[in-house]
Amino acid sequence: MGNYKSSTKAIYSLILVLVWILFSSAQAQQIWRTCVKVIDGDTIVLDGNEKVRLIGIDTPETKDPRKPVQYYGREAYEFTKRLVEGKKVRLIYDLNKKDKYGRTLAYVYLENGTFLNAEVVKQGYGLAYRYFLFKYFNEFKQYEREAQANEIGLWSDGRGEEPQAARENDSDIVYITRTGQKYHKEGCGSLRRSKIPIFLYEACKRRYAPCSNCDPLECE
Incomplete structure (x- = not known):
C-alpha cells in the first residue's frame, strides 16, 4: 500500500512539473517587447537596444554608407515605422536566432495579430528573401507575385526588381x-x-x- 501511495505521489509530482514546463514555455512565447526604433524597412530595434532583422524579406537599402538610397527605400522605411514603432511586438524564431552581424533573426507579430514580415511583402515594400530557405519561403514568394501582379508599392510603376528566372x-x-x-x-x-x-x-x-x-x- 505504501509503495502504491509513493508511486501515485511521484506521478502527480511529475505531472505538475510537466504542466509547469509547458506553462513556462507558453509564457516565453508570449513575451511582449516594445519597438523603440525602425532602422529601415526590414530592421527594427527593441527595448534593451536589441536589433532585429525581419526573417524572409529584403527591402531597398537606405542606411548602407556604401550605397545610395535605393528606389522605394524611404517608402519601405516609413511603412515599417508606421506599423511598428512605439508598439508592442513578440518574436518567433526560425532555425538560426542570430545573423553574422549579431542581429536577432525573427518573425515579428504585433498585438493586433499583424505579421509584420509578411505585411511588408504583401504591400509591395519588399521582396521575398531568396538566398536562404525559411519557414514561410513559399508563402512570401506568393505574396511578392501578388503584389507585382497588382502593381502596388515598389511594383507600381514597373521599376521593381524582377526575380531572376533561374532563382525561381x-x-x-x-x-x-x-x-x-x-x-x-x-x-x-x-x-x-x-x-x-x-x-x-x-x-x-x-x-x-x-x-x-x-x-x-x-x-x-
Missing part, C-alpha cells in the same frame, strides 16, 4: 555551417553543430567550396 526554378539545396567555408549534402557529419539550408547557386556565388567528404553537387 532552382531547386538544388545544399547546406552550410555558421563558420565554415564549404557546402554540404543533407546528412553530412560536418553539419552536427550548425546547419543552414541554401540554394546551390547562392553557395557557388558566395564562393563556398564543395565538401570533400559528402561530395555534394558541383557548381556549374
